[in-house]
Amino acid sequence: MNYTLKKSLGQHFLKDENVCRNIVAELTKCPFKNLVEVGPGGGALTKYLLQLPDVHFKAVELDEEKVTYLKHTYPQLQDKIIHQSILDVGKPFQDRFTVVGNFPYNISTQIVFKILEWKDDVECMVGMFQKEVAQRIAAKEGSKVYGVTSVLVQAYFDVVYLFEVSEQSFTPPPKVKSAVIKLLPRKESIAVKSDKAFFSLVKTAFQQRRKTMRNACKSLFSPEVLQQDIFAKRAEQLSVTDFAQLSFQMQ
CATH class of the missing domain: 3.40.50.150 (Vaccinia Virus protein VP39)
Incomplete structure (x- = not known):
């Protein structure tokens, strides 16, 4: 056959x-x-x-x-x-x-x-x-x-x-x-605020990967949080752990 x-x-x-x-x-x-x-x-x-x-x-x-x-x-x-x-x-x-x-x-x-x-x-x-x-x-x-x-x-x-x-x-x-x-x-699990928040953050960050995180993700964080140094980086410079930690600071 x-x-x-x-x-x-x-x-x-x-x-x-x-x-x-x-x-x-x-x-x-x-x-x-x-x-x-x-x-x-x-x-x-x-x-x-x-x-x-x-x-x-x-x-x-x-x-x-x-x-x-x-x-x-x-x-x-x-x-x-x-x-x-x-x-x-x-x-x-x-x-x-x-x-x-x-x-x-x-x-x-x-x-x-x-x-x-x-x-x-x-x-x-x-x-x-x-x-x-x-x-x-x-x-x-x-x-x-x-x-x-x-x-x-x-x-x-x-x-x-x-x-x-x-x-x-x-x-x-x-x-x-x-x-x-x-x-x-993962042998050591990474904590995220929620799967939904984490997915949203990552997708938003990479949608405009040439921009800094401050510009790409401004809709997700308060103006105070956006002042942190990490937001001067672009998405591709952030580690998985960086994204996970940032998810807890989302609005």
Whole structure:
């Protein structure tokens, strides 16, 4: 049974067995009972994941043709596939769970925000991203690619940039390089005023990243607070901890 590749869904399927094995090896360094794979596609990773002992496995796949193919090829998947977009799925398990996937590149940043929604329940994530997106998630302050995604993810997770993957590892080869990263809940959590306030501050600060914080965020703080020295800096110069601490001073 064959399947077609759909450009509209950003489908580039992994065919390199070594890369698949490396992803699974990284995944199994974190103990877990519940695992959800995002975008299994042709099942390159899935066939390895199904061999993991004592794991409750689910896969989220939007493309009906791939769902049919997977159920046909791996009969044990019959009742384990959630036929929806990951962006529309409710929490896949009641208890804590781990996420893995060769994420569709056209929605990979949105998938990261979905994981942030589930942050209290996600105990580990190993994911393949377009290299630029992976670099952005892992970037530190002062870097040109440090931005909203970097700060929001790093406030809740430790980011490990694992390895890069060449275009030739996929069918069809994408026009971009790829990289695999791991997210683990922060060992030392950072306190924020509230998730809502923190997200609002970070997004507002980076919307006008060329401006100083004083100009970019003047609607969020009182004139007295804005006199502090830190507001003379630009958003990309502030650490994740700086943003977290500032959130407590918001109006």
